[in-house]
Amino acid sequence: MDNHRSKHKSIRTEKETSRQHRNELWYRFKKNKGAMLGLFIIVFLVLVALSADFLLDYKTDVIGQNLKERLQSPSLTHLFGTDELGRDLFFRVIYGARFSISIGVISVSIGLITGTFFGAIAGYFGGYIEEVIMRITDIMSAIPSILLAIAIVTALGASTLNLMIAVGVASIPEFVRITRASVLMVRNQEFIEAARALGVKEWKIIISHVLPNALAPIIVQTTLTTGSSIISASGLSFLGLGVPAPAPEWGSLLSAGRKFIRGYAYLTLFPGMAIMFTVLAFNLMGDGLRDVLDPKLKQ
Amino acid sequence: MSKENLILEIENLVVNYELEAETVRAVNGISLSLEKGKIVGLVGETGAGKTTTALSILKLIPDPPGIIKNGNISVDGQDIIHASIEEMEVIRGKDVSMIFQDPMTSLNPVFTVGDQIAESIEIHEKISRNEAFKRAGEMLEMVGIPASRATEYPHQFSGGMKQRVVIAIALACNPKLIIADEPTTALDVTIQAQVLSLIKDLIEKNNASMLLITHDLGIVAEICDEVAVMYAGRIVEKGTLEDIFNNTKHPYTEGLFNSLPNIDDRNAILKPIKGLMPDPTNLPRGCSFAPRCDYCTDICEIQPENRMISHTHSVACSAYENPEFSIVRGSK
Amino acid sequence: MKDIILEVKNLKKYFKTPKGMLQAVDDISFSLERGKTLGVVGESGCGKSTTGRTVLRLVEPTSGEIYFEGENIAALSKKALMKKRKDIQMIFQDPFSSLDPRKTVKNIIAEAIVENKMLKDKTAIEKRVLHLMETVGLAERLINAYPHELDGGRRQRVGIARALAVEPKLIVCDEPVSALDVSIQAQILNLLKKLQKEMDLTYIFITHDLSVVNYFSDDIAVMYLGQIVEKAPSEALFDNPRHPYTQALLSAIPVPVIGKKKDRIILKGEISSPINLKDECRFASRCIYADEKCKSKSPVLTEISPNHFVSCYKPLNF
Numbered sequence: 001m002d003n004h005r006s007k008h009k010s011i012r013t014e015k016e017t018s019r020q021h022r023n024e025l026w027y028r029f030k031k032n033k034g035a036m037l038g039l040f041i042i043v044f045l046v047l048v049a050l051s052a053d054f055l056l057d058y059k060t061d062v063i064g065q066n067l068k069e070r071l072q073s074p075s076l077t078h079l080f081g082t083d084e085l086g087r088d089l090f091f092r093v094i095y096g097a098r099f100s101i102s103i104g105v106i107s108v109s110i111g112l113i114t115g116t117f118f119g120a121i122a123g124y125f126g127g128y129i130e131e132v133i134m135r136i137t138d139i140m141s142a143i144p145s146i147l148l149a150i151a152i153v154t155a156l157g158a159s160t161l162n163l164m165i166a167v168g169v170a171s172i173p174e175f176v177r178i179t180r181a182s183v184l185m186v187r188n189q190e191f192i193e194a195a196r197a198l199g200v201k202e203w204k205i206i207i208s209h210v211l212p213n214a215l216a217p218i219i220v221q222t223t224l225t226t227g228s229s230i231i232s233a234s235g236l237s238f239l240g241l242g243v244p245a246p247a248p249e250w251g252s253l254l255s256a257g258r259k260f261i262r263g264y265a266y267l268t269l270f271p272g273m274a275i276m277f278t279v280l281a282f283n284l285m286g287d288g289l290r291d292v293l294d295p296k297l298k299q
Numbered sequence: 300m301s302k303e304n305l306i307l308e309i310e311n312l313v314v315n316y317e318l319e320a321e322t323v324r325a326v327n328g329i330s331l332s333l334e335k336g337k338i339v340g341l342v343g344e345t346g347a348g349k350t351t352t353a354l355s356i357l358k359l360i361p362d363p364p365g366i367i368k369n370g371n372i373s374v375d376g377q378d379i380i381h382a383s384i385e386e387m388e389v390i391r392g393k394d395v396s397m398i399f400q401d402p403m404t405s406l407n408p409v410f411t412v413g414d415q416i417a418e419s420i421e422i423h424e425k426i427s428r429n430e431a432f433k434r435a436g437e438m439l440e441m442v443g444i445p446a447s448r449a450t451e452y453p454h455q456f457s458g459g460m461k462q463r464v465v466i467a468i469a470l471a472c473n474p475k476l477i478i479a480d481e482p483t484t485a486l487d488v489t490i491q492a493q494v495l496s497l498i499k500d501l502i503e504k505n506n507a508s509m510l511l512i513t514h515d516l517g518i519v520a521e522i523c524d525e526v527a528v529m530y531a532g533r534i535v536e537k538g539t540l541e542d543i544f545n546n547t548k549h550p551y552t553e554g555l556f557n558s559l560p561n562i563d564d565r566n567a568i569l570k571p572i573k574g575l576m577p578d579p580t581n582l583p584r585g586c587s588f589a590p591r592c593d594y595c596t597d598i599c600e601i602q603p604e605n606r607m608i609s610h611t612h613s614v615a616c617s618a619y620e621n622p623e624f625s626i627v628r629g630s631k
Numbered sequence: 632m633k634d635i636i637l638e639v640k641n642l643k644k645y646f647k648t649p650k651g652m653l654q655a656v657d658d659i660s661f662s663l664e665r666g667k668t669l670g671v672v673g674e675s676g677c678g679k680s681t682t683g684r685t686v687l688r689l690v691e692p693t694s695g696e697i698y699f700e701g702e703n704i705a706a707l708s709k710k711a712l713m714k715k716r717k718d719i720q721m722i723f724q725d726p727f728s729s730l731d732p733r734k735t736v737k738n739i740i741a742e743a744i745v746e747n748k749m750l751k752d753k754t755a756i757e758k759r760v761l762h763l764m765e766t767v768g769l770a771e772r773l774i775n776a777y778p779h780e781l782d783g784g785r786r787q788r789v790g791i792a793r794a795l796a797v798e799p800k801l802i803v804c805d806e807p808v809s810a811l812d813v814s815i816q817a818q819i820l821n822l823l824k825k826l827q828k829e830m831d832l833t834y835i836f837i838t839h840d841l842s843v844v845n846y847f848s849d850d851i852a853v854m855y856l857g858q859i860v861e862k863a864p865s866e867a868l869f870d871n872p873r874h875p876y877t878q879a880l881l882s883a884i885p886v887p888v889i890g891k892k893k894d895r896i897i898l899k900g901e902i903s904s905p906i907n908l909k910d911e912c913r914f915a916s917r918c919i920y921a922d923e924k925c926k927s928k929s930p931v932l933t934e935i936s937p938n939h940f941v942s943c944y945k946p947l948n949f
Contacts, residue, residue: 016775021777190725190729193723194793197687198747200743201746209731213732344812457901458675459901488883490901491883492885514812517884520885544888545889558813559817559887560842560843560847565845565865569820571815572817575784575815576782
């Protein structure tokens with residue numbers, strides 16, 4: 001008992017306080033098995049993506065053709081088999097993680113930054129500004145996101161960067177909505193009024209009081225959207241609107257394997273599974289984060 | 300006092316909330332009995348265990364994490380602790396009913412108030428829908444709302460009116476015991492006066508008994524016959540109104556009175572109780588109030604026994620080991 | 632000569648709602664002497680909180696003048712207002728929502744000092760924060776605690792320290808103790824009284840609890856549906872309430888003394904909607920003394936004995 005007491009009595013430094021807070025969140029996150037599995041897969045994929053350049057030589061291992069060994073079934077030498085040009089599918093899938101994950105992360109950042117900015121403004125100031133922002137958001141979300149992305153890619157041309165922009169723009173409306181809703185809840189709390197009474201400037205109130213308190217649902221949304229962005233990006237690549245050949249983006253791999261699906265199903269199976277596991281991992285982690293961060297579920 | 304005369308008897312009730320990291324000791328051995336026709340006030344501050352005690356009587360403690368560790372509860376001679384779920388469903392609403400603090404959330408917004416009153420009647424009495432609805436109208440009249448409003452929805456009523464509806468639901472099946480958990484705290488003072496006098500009248504008229512949970516000693520003085528003062532999950536003092544208000548014995552009760560502004564003497568200085576409520580996961584050894592008590596001595600390290608001062612008045616304070624001991628209430 | 636710190640004249644605040652104009656504050660005037668406390672009492676929806684917030688211009692008044700030390704705050708530009716804000720502060724009701732859950736006690740108290748550039752040096756700021764914490768009775772060890780680690784009473788102390796940080800002259804206290812337990816409530820009330828004496832503070836004390844306001848205020852204004860119906864020195868108001876509503880309000884307080892059965896006046900009905908009010912006495916529908924005159928024209932606040940103002944055609948007398 002005394003031990004417990006003294007822990008509370010001693011003066012904690014600022015760093016210790018915030019560390020303790022983080023430890024609590026981490027403790028709750030750790031208890032969620034699904035979330036931990038998701039985190040594990042994501043960390044693994046990121047490591048794979050980062051080390052792909054050291055392990056593989058892009059020119060020879062990934063896009064180098066070897067027609068002698070074309071369309072081989074999975075074996076010990078070629079774990080996932082080879083494609084119609086004799087390229088090792090395992091290497092290509094591994095290298096594809098780079099594309100998929102960077103497309104996911106960058107496109108989500110586009111959506112996150114733009115969406116949070118406009119959502120926060122709409123939620124905090126209300127009135128006319130809110131009306132305008134929200135109606136534009138409505139219009140954007142009325143267009144099917146894949147169609148919107150197709151339109152953007154067609155207009156700007158098929159490249160990796162344009163693919164990221166297209167997928168990112170399509171995710172903006174969701175971020176605007178979620179930020180606005182979350183800001184609305186925080187905006188009416190008394191501590192915002194207190195800050196205003198103390199003479200704190202509006203923009204500073206938004207940055208230092210409103211956003212930090214509105215962050216939890218945005219973080220969850222970011223994780224979940226990363227998963228769906230990877231799907232959208234793969235979908236666009238599948239349609240030939242994304243990363244141009246011969247780069248081994250997972251969607252392009254699926255598209256390329258499609259022609260051989262009857263005889264050589266593994267060509268579509270492995271890239272498909274890569275997409276599935278990645279998205280699943282992001283979703284699991286998103287759900288876990290929601291449990292950890294959502295104040296309503298806290299005891 | 301014969302047992303037959305008791306509508307509620309709680310013996311040595313212990314309730315814990317067992318969380319992963321710690322155990323919250325909400326109620327730590329409470330004994331309380333309630334005679335038929337009486338109104339007993341259960342007084343205490345946030346975290347004293349009042350609401351947990353009330354929920355235990357209806358076996359409504361959220362489980363997990365709440366566990367009734369020990370003790371007996373009987374309502375009109377019927378054992379509650381060992382009652383089955385089916386038996387409890389019969390007891391709730393019919394023998395014992397509860398009035399909650401917040402009238403805004405205790406009514407279902409998608410049903411009319413008439414339907415909600417009729418529902419509780421239908422559950423316990425075998426009568427037709429129409430008859431139940433007619434009874435619901437009568438109940439509304441009884442709490443001072445025109446029966447014609449039975450077809451309206453809760454949002455069409457004001458706060459005080461909603462609480463009247465909640466009272467009508469609670470009284471619909473003529474329960475023998477009503478547990479009211481801060482029934483007027485959410486209401487304005489003039490509305491509170493209306494609702495309190497209504498509750499008191501109805502209890503008398505229906506020959507029911509009531510356990511009134513409140514933090515407001517003013518309300519207790521107004522409608523209760525007996526009072527039990529709770530602190531940190533224990534009853535520290537118990538007695539008739541007269542015993543508690545005019546013959547205060549426990550230092551905590553004294554502190555409560557001294558913390559209240561005196562309406563007749565605006566220059567009286569408030570004497571707050573020093574310090575804070577103890578952490579229920581980490582209660583001090585012995586008397587829980589000792590760290591905040593001005594009279595605390597070494598003997599307070601031992602859990603004080605309940606001591607009968609008179610045949611109605613009991614106090615749990617070791618200071619009374621010393622026959623000379625007395626407390627001073629009020630300072631002018 | 633009275634040293635008037637605040638004078639409010641014909642203050643109005645209307646809100647547009649789908650049903651019509653909500654007259655939250657409707658033409659109220661009062662003045663307040665330096666170092667004194669004005670208690671504002673009334674039931675929920677009577678406009679007392681809106682009044683307090685309008686004085687700080689946290690809510691923009693629809694019309695009216697607010698003279699603070701002779702300067703009309705209501706007419707100040709945003710920029711000039713920012714400078715003036717320091718002088719008037721607020722203590723909030725809810726100790727849970729009035730502190731930013733993501734900031735430590737130190738950051739909460741220091742924010743205003745930094746924002747108003749009162750101190751620049753880090754150690755000086757920390758010293759000032761510690762001093763303020765001591766003033767409100769918070770232990771030094773809590774400097775890096777988060778609000779959720781504190782109980783209601785301590786949180787309210789943090790809120791008070793935050794308000795004091797900018798050295799205000801007037802503090803609007805909006806139900807500062809109604810969310811607290813009685814024993815803690817008394818601690819906070821005593822603290823506020825002590826601070827007033829030490830720092831020559833002026834308070835507007837908004838509450839629904841009449842026994843608290845009696846203990847705390849020099850003058851009391853009773854509000855009903857956006858208007859002041861009676862204003863008088865506390866003693867006069869409690870001993871000799873002249874407005875039927877004040878009388879009913881006073882008689883409804885449950886007193887913790889047994890056998891003190893007062894002639895309780897139980898009001899019929901409830902407060903009516905503050906939307907699109909007619910020109911009549913707003914209390915008329917619940918008043919036992921009301922007659923045709925009360926329902927045809929609204930009475931005005933008039934001084935019926937020195938410093939005792941009532942807005943009623945037939946002020947009661949005892």
